[in-house]
Amino acid sequence: xxxxxxxxxxxxxxxxxxxxAFWGISVNAMKIAKAAGCPAFVQHRxxxxxxxxxxxxxxDAAGQGEKLTDAAELKRQKTEAEVKLLRAKIAREERETIxxxxxxxxxxxxxxxxxxxxxxxxxxxxxxxxxxxxKMRIGNLLEE
Numbered sequence: 296x297x298x299x300x301x302x303x304x305x306x307x308x309x310x311x312x313x314x315x316a317f318w319g320i321s322v323n324a325m326k327i328a329k330a331a332g333c334p335a336f337v338q339h340r341x342x343x344x345x346x347x348x349x350x351x352x353x354x355d356a357a358g359q360g361e362k363l364t365d366a367a368e369l370k371r372q373k374t375e376a377e378v379k380l381l382r383a384k385i386a387r388e389e390r391e392t393i394x395x396x397x398x399x400x401x402x403x404x405x406x407x408x409x410x411x412x413x414x415x416x417x418x419x420x421x422x423x424x425x426x427x428x429x430k431m432r433i434g435n436l437l438e439e
């Protein structure tokens with residue numbers, strides 16, 4: 296049985312994203328390096344040895360790149376939260392959802408109507424058993 300040879304990590308990447316996947320260096324750090332004149336960037340290709348050498352000589356650039364990555368992640372999370380809030384607002388406006396307090400109020404109102412009708416239709420002992428069984432199955436909703 297012939298084994299597959301272990302593929303070595305390439306020395307040249309075709310893009311910054313590919314370089315990030317190959318070598319684990321953030322795109323933001325590479326953007327800072329490129330803007331600062333790092334010789335690792337030839338057209339759209341990234342040369343690993345030149346990039347690593349340059350980053351070792353300029354350690355602040357890698358740190359700044361990581362900070363930018365953290366800031367970008369925070370911005371993405373903030374945007375995601377804003378989208379979630381907007382979707383919830385739209386759902387409320389289109390009457391697809393209602394606030395929890397309104398739902399509780401409506402359920403309590405419906406439960407009291409059922410309780411009142413049951414009380415008017417049932418004998419006292421049957422009504423007591425009915426209420427006890429309902430409380431066991433749906434909790435304290437009838438008391439609210």
